[in-house]
Amino acid sequence: MSIYTPDLYVSKITKVTPELLQRHHLRGLILDIDNTLTHHNSQQVGQDVLDWIQQMRAQGIALTIVSNNNRPRVTPFAAKLGMDFVANGCKPLPFGMKKAVARLQLPKEQIAVIGDQIYTDIVGGNAAGLFTILVEPFEQENGWFFALKRRLEAHHLRHYHRSKEELE
Numbered sequence: 001m002s003i004y005t006p007d008l009y010v011s012k013i014t015k016v017t018p019e020l021l022q023r024h025h026l027r028g029l030i031l032d033i034d035n036t037l038t039h040h041n042s043q044q045v046g047q048d049v050l051d052w053i054q055q056m057r058a059q060g061i062a063l064t065i066v067s068n069n070n071r072p073r074v075t076p077f078a079a080k081l082g083m084d085f086v087a088n089g090c091k092p093l094p095f096g097m098k099k100a101v102a103r104l105q106l107p108k109e110q111i112a113v114i115g116d117q118i119y120t121d122i123v124g125g126n127a128a129g130l131f132t133i134l135v136e137p138f139e140q141e142n143g144w145f146f147a148l149k150r151r152l153e154a155h156h157l158r159h160y161h162r163s164k165e166e167l168e
C-alpha cells in the first residue's frame, strides 16, 4: 500500500466507533486538532466530539494529541480535553509521532492516527508504522497552495476508493 493511502477514510471523527476500533485491534488514538477535532485555530469543541471522546474513554481507548500547530494554540485546547499532547509535531516527520507512541504505552499495531491531511497525518502515521484514519476537514483552507494540495490529495483518494471499501 502507498504511504499516501489511509487504512480507513471516514467523513468525520465521530464515525470512528468502538466496534470499528475493535475490529482492527486498536486501543490507542493519536489525534490531530485542526480540522479534525475542531475548526482551524478554534478553542471550541462540539458536543458531538465531546461525547465521542467520552465514549472512547469509557471503552478504555487511550487518547493523545499530536499537532503541527504551536504551543499557545495546542496547550489550552489539550487541557480542556484533559489530554497529553505534542505541539510543533512536525508531521510527517517521525519525532512527534514517536513521542506520542511512547506515551500511549501500546504496541504500534494497536495505535491509529486520525487526521484530515494526507501529507502530514497520513504519511506521518504510515511512516511510523501506525494504522491511519483520514477524516474530511471541517472546512477547506483557501489559497492556491491549499487548492493544489487538495487536488493532489484527491488523486491519492481515488486510489483509496479503488483499493478499499469506504465507510459511509
Ligand SMILES: [Mg+2]
Pocket: 032, 033, 034, 035, 036, 115, 116, 117
Ligand atoms: Mg489538521
